[in-house]
């Protein structure tokens with residue numbers, strides 16, 4: 502869990518590391534989307550502060566580093582929400598704890614995950630603790646909603662901004678099987694994992710691919726019927742259109758390059774080879790993009806899908 506293991510957050514890590522190396526401040530606010538490595542970075546910071554062999558990074562091997570990785574270090578506390586909030590009962594004991602010297606002689610590091618879920622009472626209690634900083638005690642507050650944190654707490658913290666991860670980084674973390682999920686995950690490893698664990702994702706993907714290969718022979722009535730069958734809400738319609746977009750993007754790349762290695766849907770190679778309809782693929786991709794933007798503007802999902810499929814169907818070459 503050292504800094505070296507955190508991917509795609511070079512800027513955040515550079516800022517954090519320079520603060521920690523020069524003069525660690527008392528409290529930090531890690532802001533950024535869910536599932537981009539904020540909690541891992543907080544634990545890496547705890548390792549870094551406590552590792553007797555730390556240079557640019559913690560060693561990852563010493564007893565202190567190992568204990569932190571296992572969640573067994575007495576001076577590193579990770580507080581998660583208890584149900585829907587972080588409660589005063591969870592925060593109050595921290596004042597006693599931080600009044601003591603650290604158990605192992607290094608830094609006490611107190612990490613509050615999802616700090617925007619602090620109740621008002623808990624936040625006020627935390628503020629009191631932060632107002633009396635102790636030497637060698639570091640607070641790291643983690644949040645995807647910094648605006649929901651008391652401004653009086655925010656202003657005491659060094660803010661470290663984390664950004665959404667690129668699809669490439671998500672694939673590096675989760676592996677090749679996450680290639681499509683990564684593109685749909687808005688930069689979050691957690692979202693990509695949720696997509697991978699959702700059985701409907703793969704069923705829908707199969708259905709959409711089957712639908713596209715039949716598209717040249719479908720009547721408009723049959724297209725409308727399929728759109729009705731999917732009963733799409735906004736999120737599902739975006740997912741369906743993403744599958745359609747990836748499929749035609751692949752078809753274009755395959756027609757241009759004949760290189761199966763460049764495909765996103767490697768399992769669709771045969772369909773790309775046998776799909777011979779002569780289509781203006783660039784214009785199809787543009788029409789899909791346009792439909793995506795309608796969906797984001799909350800135009801009816803079912804209608805948007807049907808109109809998009811009419812427009813890209815070889816039967817209807819109007820624009």
Ligand SMILES: [Zn+2]
Pocket residue numbers: 551552553554555559560561562563564565566567
């Ligand atoms: Zn170490």
